[in-house]
Amino acid sequence: MIPSKFYCFGGIVTMFFFFFLHPLPNTFASPTRSLCRHDQRDALWELKEEFPNHANDDERVTTLSWNKSVDCCSWSGVTCDAVLGQVISLELQSYSSVNTSLKASSGLFKLQHLSDLDLSHCSLSGEIPSSIGNLSHLTYLDLSFNQFVGEIPISVGDLNQLRYLSLYSNDLRGNIPSSFANLTKLSDLNLKSNQFTGGALILANLTSLSELNLSYNNFNSSISVDLSGLHNLERFIGNDNSFFGPFPSSLLMISSLGMIALDRNQFEGPLDLGNMSSSSNLGSLDVSYNKFSGLIPPSISKLHSLAVLDLSHNNFKGIVPRSISSLVNLTSLDLSYNKLEGQIPSLLWRSSMLSSLDLSHNLFSSFNKSVEVVDGASLRELRLGSNSLQVPFPQWLCKLKDLWALDLSNNHFTGSIPQCLKNSTSLTELRLQNNSLSGFLPDIFTNLTDLRSLDVSHNNFVGKLPTSLINCTYMEFLSVKGNKINDTFPFWLGSLQILKILVLGSNAFHGPVYNPTTYLGFPSLRIINIANNNFVGSLPQDYFTNWTQMYMVWSNEDSPESEYMGDDSLIYEDSIDLVYKGVETDFKRIFQAFKVIDFSRNRFSGHIPGSIGLLSELRFLNLSGNVFTGNIPPSLSNITKLEALDLSRNNLSGEIPQGLGKLSFLSYINFSHNHLQGLVPQSTQFQSQNCSSFMGNCGLYGLEKICKENHVNVPVLTSQPLQESLSDSKEPVLNWIVAAIAYGPEISRPFRSSRLDLSL
Numbered sequence: 001m002i003p004s005k006f007y008c009f010g011g012i013v014t015m016f017f018f019f020f021l022h023p024l025p026n027t028f029a030s031p032t033r034s035l036c037r038h039d040q041r042d043a044l045w046e047l048k049e050e051f052p053n054h055a056n057d058d059e060r061v062t063t064l065s066w067n068k069s070v071d072c073c074s075w076s077g078v079t080c081d082a083v084l085g086q087v088i089s090l091e092l093q094s095y096s097s098v099n100t101s102l103k104a105s106s107g108l109f110k111l112q113h114l115s116d117l118d119l120s121h122c123s124l125s126g127e128i129p130s131s132i133g134n135l136s137h138l139t140y141l142d143l144s145f146n147q148f149v150g151e152i153p154i155s156v157g158d159l160n161q162l163r164y165l166s167l168y169s170n171d172l173r174g175n176i177p178s179s180f181a182n183l184t185k186l187s188d189l190n191l192k193s194n195q196f197t198g199g200a201l202i203l204a205n206l207t208s209l210s211e212l213n214l215s216y217n218n219f220n221s222s223i224s225v226d227l228s229g230l231h232n233l234e235r236f237i238g239n240d241n242s243f244f245g246p247f248p249s250s251l252l253m254i255s256s257l258g259m260i261a262l263d264r265n266q267f268e269g270p271l272d273l274g275n276m277s278s279s280s281n282l283g284s285l286d287v288s289y290n291k292f293s294g295l296i297p298p299s300i301s302k303l304h305s306l307a308v309l310d311l312s313h314n315n316f317k318g319i320v321p322r323s324i325s326s327l328v329n330l331t332s333l334d335l336s337y338n339k340l341e342g343q344i345p346s347l348l349w350r351s352s353m354l355s356s357l358d359l360s361h362n363l364f365s366s367f368n369k370s371v372e373v374v375d376g377a378s379l380r381e382l383r384l385g386s387n388s389l390q391v392p393f394p395q396w397l398c399k400l401k402d403l404w405a406l407d408l409s410n411n412h413f414t415g416s417i418p419q420c421l422k423n424s425t426s427l428t429e430l431r432l433q434n435n436s437l438s439g440f441l442p443d444i445f446t447n448l449t450d451l452r453s454l455d456v457s458h459n460n461f462v463g464k465l466p467t468s469l470i471n472c473t474y475m476e477f478l479s480v481k482g483n484k485i486n487d488t489f490p491f492w493l494g495s496l497q498i499l500k501i502l503v504l505g506s507n508a509f510h511g512p513v514y515n516p517t518t519y520l521g522f523p524s525l526r527i528i529n530i531a532n533n534n535f536v537g538s539l540p541q542d543y544f545t546n547w548t549q550m551y552m553v554w555s556n557e558d559s560p561e562s563e564y565m566g567d568d569s570l571i572y573e574d575s576i577d578l579v580y581k582g583v584e585t586d587f588k589r590i591f592q593a594f595k596v597i598d599f600s601r602n603r604f605s606g607h608i609p610g611s612i613g614l615l616s617e618l619r620f621l622n623l624s625g626n627v628f629t630g631n632i633p634p635s636l637s638n639i640t641k642l643e644a645l646d647l648s649r650n651n652l653s654g655e656i657p658q659g660l661g662k663l664s665f666l667s668y669i670n671f672s673h674n675h676l677q678g679l680v681p682q683s684t685q686f687q688s689q690n691c692s693s694f695m696g697n698c699g700l701y702g703l704e705k706i707c708k709e710n711h712v713n714v715p716v717l718t719s720q721p722l723q724e725s726l727s728d729s730k731e732p733v734l735n736w737i738v739a740a741i742a743y744g745p746e747i748s749r750p751f752r753s754s755r756l757d758l759s760l
């Protein structure tokens with residue numbers, strides 16, 4: 001100790017010298033007192049040399065600026081005890097690209113007086129050396145966001161002064177060592193995002209814990225111990241693990257506990273809540289994505305402070321207990337994806353706190369007769385989709401003026417959409433598809449100017465598209481598929497600047513889709529389906545030139561459209577899932593890269609516009625079932641991403657452009673029932689199709705491999721007249737996109753081919 005005192009003293013002498021030699025100005029600059037002990041400086045210096053850091057980043061605290069001729073207590077990131085000159089706190093953020101592992105002999109472990117150590121984001125790799133146990137004064141240890149690997153050394157148990165320990169986002173595995181039982185002062189433990197598998201139960205005795213985060217690991221035990229001794233616990237976060245067995249109800253005896261997150265585990269059996277603290281402060285309970293079954297326990301209402309309750313994605317059945325309505329502070333209730341049935345509890349509408357209610361994907365069949373919406377009800381999100389609700393469109397919904405998302409899809413709602421829905425001026429998402437709604441689509445959209453997603457597909461709507469839709473300037477998704485809408489092509493929608501998906505298929509639309517005096521617009525279109533209508537006329541050669549989104553390449557990093565990957569993306573996820581029923585939710589792909597043109601089953605004539613070849617990012621092109629004539633445009637071979645191409649049932653003639661043979665993603669092809677002739681490209685893509693893809697063309701050859709050997713020329717198929725299939729209002733048996741998926745190894749990745757109805 002003597003040398004260091006000398007040092008400190010020497011420092012002060014130097015300072016006096018300084019004062020004498022330089023007359024001071026009036027403002028008394030406070031010079032740094034030299035404190036640093038030699039041993040501490042040397043240890044730090046060793047550390048600096050272990051961490052070669054060349055990143056010259058002023059934003060970060062690094063060892064780069066450390067300089068031996070300066071007092072080490074003033075080095076960046078270093079704090080010393082003001083009296084003793086011992087380093088008590090070290091905080092570095094190197095962000096260096098260099099992979100450094102902490103050696104057991106690292107200078108770091110000579111800084112034995114450290115109480116705070118923050119080496120988060122330091123690109124540390126390798127194991128945590130057991131010498132960490134030398135730093136027995138540590139109260140704060142943050143090693144988050146490194147690449148540590150291996151198990152936690154037992155010696156961590158020696159750090160019995162620790163109050164804060166974060167190992168968040170590393171690659172640690174194995175068990176939490178039993179020596180953790182000694183960390184009796186620990187109040188905040190964060191092990192999130194590692195690969196731990198066991199040892200979590202040892203934490204049951206750490207009575208100082210207030211925050212415990214075990215999420216995103218591989219913990220795979222039952223939580224069988226009594227946790228009620230954790231009487232300071234405020235947040236218990238264990239989601240995304242493989243915990244199994246019964247719900248750890250002893251947690252509910254801890255009155256300080258505000259949050260339980262155990263979603264995405266393997267818990268099972270009934271949700272037994274056990275003895276609950278009568279002064280429960282539990283504000284949030286999330287047990288979604290488990291295997292709980294049985295009834296929702298009525299005693300859940302004793303958790304009277306609950307604001308967020310998520311029981312979704314389990315196997316709960318029966319009716320929702322009435323008592324749930326006494327949770328007066330509930331703001332978000334998610335019971336979706338269970339097997340709940342009966343009436344939707346009426347009292348829910350009486351709460352002025354409830355802002356989000358998701359009861360979708362259950363078996364609910366009715367509303368309580370005495371639905372009473374309180375004034376000031378602030379429900380913003382109401383999801384009742386995929387139930388068995390067989391009632392008229394509820395008028396009282398109009399009282400929910402703050403409604404932002406309304407999903408009544410996949411039920412049996414009847415009647416028409418009430419005019420009063422225009423009172424819900426905040427609506428951004430309106431999903432009414434797959435019901436039995438009828439009448440005209442009301443002209444209410446002047447007031448719904450925030451609407452981004454409207455799906456009324458598969459109902460019985462008649463009449464025209466309401467022109468007030470033009471006021472929905474944020475509209476991105478519009479589907480009216482499968483109704484009886486009798487209208488001309490809505491050129492006027494072309495001014496919607498961000499409309500990405502337009503689905504008009506299977507209605508009674510008619511007339512041309514091109515007007516020489518009207519600018520086509522639709523600058524953001526990526527998916528257009530106008531199939532199975534009565535559209536007519538020819539398309540000019542430059543028809544597709546302005547659909548620039550169809551040739552915009554999207555990449556993860558530099559997307560100008562990355563804003564859609566924010567929270568907004570959730571709005572469309574399900575809508576699109578319904579358009580592409582059965583598509584595995586690789587939402588990024590669908591929304592960013594899925595570009596589709598489906599003009600099939602109309603009466604388009606003339607030549608296929610050569611400008612189609614500009615749409616280099618197009619994945620699916622269906623022009624089948626029209627009366628297109630002339631050659632297949634050679635420019636098609638420029639659509640290098642094309643995965644499915646259906647030109648069947650037209651009057652096309654000439655040869656199949658050999659360039660199409662080079663389209664390596666092309667996995668579904670249908671050229672049947674045209675007047676094509678000549679050599680079919682010999683590429684794998686063509687030669688792995690079914691023979692039927694080329695049937696009904698008298699002059700094609702080069703199909704020996706796929707057609708019967710004695711049929712070099714494909715026979716003309718005359719049994720089914722074209723007209724018959726056109727007038728068939730039902731979906732075609734062979735669905736072209738489905739077929740593409742079944743055929744194509746290239747494109748099958750994001751799809752699940754079991755549920756096969758991908759018709760647009």
Ligand SMILES: *[C@@H]1O[C@H](CO)[C@@H](O)[C@H](O)[C@H]1NC(C)=O
Nearest residue numbers: 064065066067068069070071
């Ligand atoms: C270290 O500090 C001294 C005195 O302030 C200075 O002269 C020297 O250039 C510094 N060295 C480095 C490498 O910055």
Ligand SMILES: *[C@@H]1O[C@H](CO)[C@@H](O)[C@H](O)[C@H]1NC(C)=O
Nearest residue numbers: 097098099100125126147149
């Ligand atoms: C860092 O080290 C790990 C394990 O030794 C290695 O897998 C990784 O590629 C390294 N990273 C860099 C950037 O050198």
Ligand SMILES: *[C@@H]1O[C@H](CO)[C@@H](O)[C@H](O)[C@H]1NC(C)=O
Nearest residue numbers: 104105106109110111131134
């Ligand atoms: C750890 O402490 C022990 C004594 O307590 C000492 O002998 C050893 O050198 C220290 N290890 C390091 C790496 O400083």
Ligand SMILES: *[C@@H]1O[C@H](CO)[C@@H](O)[C@H](O)[C@H]1NC(C)=O
Nearest residue numbers: 154157158178179180181182
């Ligand atoms: C806890 O600490 C005590 C004394 O410091 C020690 O004897 C014991 O082995 C430690 N327990 C564990 C599990 O490491």
Ligand SMILES: *[C@@H]1O[C@H](CO)[C@@H](O)[C@H](O)[C@H]1NC(C)=O
Nearest residue numbers: 181200201202203204205225
């Ligand atoms: C907690 O401590 C008690 C008594 O000290 C002991 O019997 C029990 O095994 C400990 N529990 C765990 C999980 O370590």
Ligand SMILES: *[C@@H]1O[C@H](CO)[C@@H](O)[C@H](O)[C@H]1NC(C)=O
Nearest residue numbers: 303304305306327328329330
């Ligand atoms: C509901 O919230 C209010 C305001 O935060 C609070 O005063 C009240 O005690 C809560 N009610 C219950 C039953 O927890």
Ligand SMILES: *[C@@H]1O[C@H](CO)[C@@H](O)[C@H](O)[C@H]1NC(C)=O
Nearest residue numbers: 395396398399400420422423
């Ligand atoms: C809709 O709003 C108007 C005026 O804001 C109001 O008079 C009417 O009662 C509201 N309709 C419903 C069903 O709430």
Ligand SMILES: *[C@@H]1O[C@H](CO)[C@@H](O)[C@H](O)[C@H]1NC(C)=O
Nearest residue numbers: 422423424425444446447448
């Ligand atoms: C609907 O919009 C019209 C025209 O902007 C306005 O006069 C009317 O008050 C709005 N109605 C509601 C209920 O907001």
Ligand SMILES: *[C@@H]1O[C@H](CO)[C@@H](O)[C@H](O)[C@H]1NC(C)=O
Nearest residue numbers: 445446447449468470471472
């Ligand atoms: C709706 O759109 C029409 C036509 O663009 C416009 O004249 C009208 O002002 C818009 N109304 C509102 C409320 O934005």
Ligand SMILES: *[C@@H]1O[C@H](CO)[C@@H](O)[C@H](O)[C@H]1NC(C)=O
Nearest residue numbers: 484485486487507508509510
């Ligand atoms: C569409 O409406 C027109 C005129 O209103 C009518 O003549 C025609 O029959 C309707 N078409 C269909 C398919 O309903």
Ligand SMILES: *[C@@H]1O[C@H](CO)[C@@H](O)[C@H](O)[C@H]1NC(C)=O
Nearest residue numbers: 519520521542543544545546
């Ligand atoms: C494409 O846009 C240009 C102007 O940008 C316009 O002159 C042309 O008519 C548009 N083409 C189509 C087919 O709408």
Ligand SMILES: *[C@@H]1O[C@H](CO)[C@@H](O)[C@H](O)[C@H]1NC(C)=O
Nearest residue numbers: 613633634635636637638659
């Ligand atoms: C394909 O694209 C290239 C470059 O844009 C163009 O030069 C070529 O003419 C196109 N090929 C066809 C067949 O249109």
